[in-house]
Amino acid sequence: SAFDEFTPPKFPDLSTVKARLVWNENPHGPSKMAAKAFQDNVWDGNHYSWSSLGELVQKIADKEGVSPENIMMGPGSSDLLEKTALVYFSEGGNVVSGDPSYMSLVSVAKAAGGSWKALKLTEDYQHDLDAMEAAIDEDTKLVYITNPNNPTATLTDTEKLKDFCKRVSKTVPVFVDEAYLELAPEGLDASMAPLVAEGYDVFVTRTFSKIHGMAGLRMGYMLGKKESLEGINKITRGGMGIAGPTIAAASASMDDEAYLTMCKDKIKEARDYTTSYLESRGFDYMPSSTNFVIFPIDMEGDAFLEKIYDKKVVVRAFKFWDQNWCRVSMGTMEEMKYFTDAIDEILV
Ligand code: PLP
Numbered sequence: 001s002a003f004d005e006f007t008p009p010k011f012p013d014l015s016t017v018k019a020r021l022v023w024n025e026n027p028h029g030p031s032k033m034a035a036k037a038f039q040d041n042v043w044d045g046n047h048y049s050w051s052s053l054g055e056l057v058q059k060i061a062d063k064e065g066v067s068p069e070n071i072m073m074g075p076g077s078s079d080l081l082e083k084t085a086l087v088y089f090s091e092g093g094n095v096v097s098g099d100p101s102y103m104s105l106v107s108v109a110k111a112a113g114g115s116w117k118a119l120k121l122t123e124d125y126q127h128d129l130d131a132m133e134a135a136i137d138e139d140t141k142l143v144y145i146t147n148p149n150n151p152t153a154t155l156t157d158t159e160k161l162k163d164f165c166k167r168v169s170k171t172v173p174v175f176v177d178e179a180y181l182e183l184a185p186e187g188l189d190a191s192m193a194p195l196v197a198e199g200y201d202v203f204v205t206r207t208f209s210k211i212h213g214m215a216g217l218r219m220g221y222m223l224g225k226k227e228s229l230e231g232i233n234k235i236t237r238g239g240m241g242i243a244g245p246t247i248a249a250a251s252a253s254m255d256d257e258a259y260l261t262m263c264k265d266k267i268k269e270a271r272d273y274t275t276s277y278l279e280s281r282g283f284d285y286m287p288s289s290t291n292f293v294i295f296p297i298d299m300e301g302d303a304f305l306e307k308i309y310d311k312k313v314v315v316r317a318f319k320f321w322d323q324n325w326c327r328v329s330m331g332t333m334e335e336m337k338y339f340t341d342a343i344d345e346i347l348v
Pocket of ligand 1: 023076206209
């Protein structure tokens with residue numbers, strides 16, 4: 001398996017937590033414009049939201065340079081990862097993906113009847129595209145790539161990934177999960193979305209949970225080839241799980257560029273603070289293109305979590321490659337200071 005999850009100690013009561021750095025949320029959101037649009041829209045809650053959803057799809061199509069038929073909507077990108085896995089693996093087959101990587105699609109693929117071909121990341125924590133390509137066989141139904149990756153926060157080289165997608169998608173569809181890409185220094189310049197417009201059998205997912213600060217409001221979308229999306233929609237319909245007020249909020253958030261820039265800047269400030277701290281204390285860490293940082297720790301994960309929970313700081317611990325790791329999400333600067341104080345007391 002990609003990593004051993006711990007059986008962590010009892011999770012602290014969230015209302016008492018001083019630094020909530022565990023789910024890669026955005027502490028600055030949602031945008032005020034989005035919140036207002038959400039509230040205003042509640043009174044249309046007796047109606048299904050097909051027309052406003054259609055307008056949002058058109059707005060996303062214009063932004064991404066695709067047509068509306070290349071878009072499938074969901075209440076968060078999890079919904080789309082899981083629906084794709086259900087449809088592609090209901091008759092078995094294997095999914096090729098990185099190790100470690102985000103497990104939502106892979107877990108549902110396995111539960112639906114598929115198997116997982118896990119390919120260890122390279123020495124510099126990128127996807128090992130050569131090994132992944134070599135692992136594809138006649139039973140491979142999908143290649144899944146998280147870029148930037150979770151839990152490692154690392155980006156795979158854009159040109160190499162683009163070449164890989166172009167070549168491989170002629171044989172098997174390539175699914176690129178770009179949940180964190182807006183937060184990478186490269187931003188959407190590193191997106192594989194243009195390949196969808198060019199007709200390749202590539203899926204790209206985005207979420208409003210990260211840069212838009214709407215994790216609790218639930219909105220995401222998937223770009224893909226028209227025929228491939230139709231194949232999924234035929235079995236499990238996109239869009240049906242989305243609340244009308246969330247549609248209004250998402251549309252307003254897309255227009256609030258000042259807010260999106262502020263989030264990206266503040267997340268970068270927290271990331272720079274955290275990595276400078278880790279350097280000053282002699283920790284290694286993986287280069288981060290996201291709103292979280294992962295670094296190796298010399299303590300078992302459950303013991304570490306018990307100590308840091310006691311300080312009312314919540315983070316994740318992982319174990320992979322025979323190493324324990326702490327993954328910390330980027331919170332407010334105040335939260336990051338709680339975190340670095342806690343690390344000073346526990347590990348330094
Ligand atoms: N993909 C990746 C890589 C993630 O880390 C997450 C959430 O943390 C998701 C997808 C799912 O997020 P959501 O369902 O909120 O869009």
